[in-house]
Amino acid sequence: MDFRILKQNIGRHVAFSDVELEAICSRFRSRKVARKEFLLKQGEVCRFEGFVTEGCFRLFSTNADGVEAVLYFAARDWWVADIDSFTNGAPAELSIQAIEDSEVLFIGKEDKERLYADVPKVEQLFRIMTQKTLVALQRRMIRNHTLSAEERYLHFLSAYPDIARRLTNLHIASYLGITHEFVSKIRRRLAGK
């Protein structure tokens, strides 16, 4: 049970005392997830928020035709959840699947409520984290509207080199919103330089 990464992650957003950090961590439980195993399946209710301490996940949505769209990848130091489903009990629009053998620290709804009560500053923590996530997604949205597939591919590689190295073209394509065949063609073009 390695809570150091979680503490560092939290400390990057809001300053907590050691006592508070312990109080926060004590609400989380650890869980191992095997490669290809699902933490959450679209349509279920998401009963946790998770923090990845090892491995890597993909969060994706499957449409009526069975086509998957990856919303993002979550390696060590990332959070995973279907926010709307977790907070409102709605059926999840996302599936969360391990790409590698992984390990997650997770917290349920009741424990999170108690956490808000025990350590009020946690409210601020999640506000700030959500805000940063929103800003990052806004930037990505704008990139998607102004960059070509090749530029988006290069940006992804340079922004997340450690994650990209572990992914198949299929996954990267699904994240970029293009076909894996075209990813292959982009790679060839780039190789010839």
Added chain:
Amino acid sequence: MDFRILKQNIGRHVAFSDVELEAICSRFRSRKVARKEFLLKQGEVCRFEGFVTEGCFRLFSTNADGVEAVLYFAARDWWVADIDSFTNGAPAELSIQAIEDSEVLFIGKEDKERLYADVPKVEQLFRIMTQKTLVALQRRMIRNHTLSAEERYLHFLSAYPDIARRLTNLHIASYLGITHEFVSKIRRRLAGK
């Protein structure tokens, strides 16, 4: 100075007493903004969060080639700000321009800090609002990866009919990430049905 809309908007997310609502509203100031006027220009620091009570704005980013990408439109009952610039003082990546003669209630950083101190539940309010915005943007990201331009156009019309009616094809195109000529061609296709 019509604070009713603001109170209703806030009340939809978190329950406040009348006293608290007054305390919140007292921190906001009203301002009229003429059509085509800028509330914020890319590169400046965003010194406010705004709530639109009348009219309509566009929030967009201009890239090195001068191409504009609309992030979203904000009519009555929407919030406007460059979040990252407002909270961290970074140069804004967004411009905010009035599309019509408009009216905004805005709050500066110091007043917002005081508000957090006066009414702690406001922290929760902004966490929840940010969360809902994030979820909506996640859904839009997935739609952009799975729907065609025509489907995205139709979705926009049905999701925001009142806003869409007031926009030019140029604005809609920039929001959808396509050219305004193609919007025109989509409309023709749809008319022939």
Added chain:
DNA sequence: CGGTCTCTTGACGGAGTTCAAAGCTAGTGG
């Protein structure tokens, strides 16, 4: 080995862009 999954390649097609021209408003000032 043998099967499954991934990557590459190519021919073809279609969705969306670019560029240029012309017609349509709607506001503006005389």
Added chain:
DNA sequence: CCACTAGCTTTGAACTCCGTCAAGAGACCG
């Protein structure tokens, strides 16, 4: 009330980027 302009919309032809389909070549794992 008309004339003028500036901005918006439409249209078409040529072009590009990217998707689809199909096939084959690795690569990995039991």
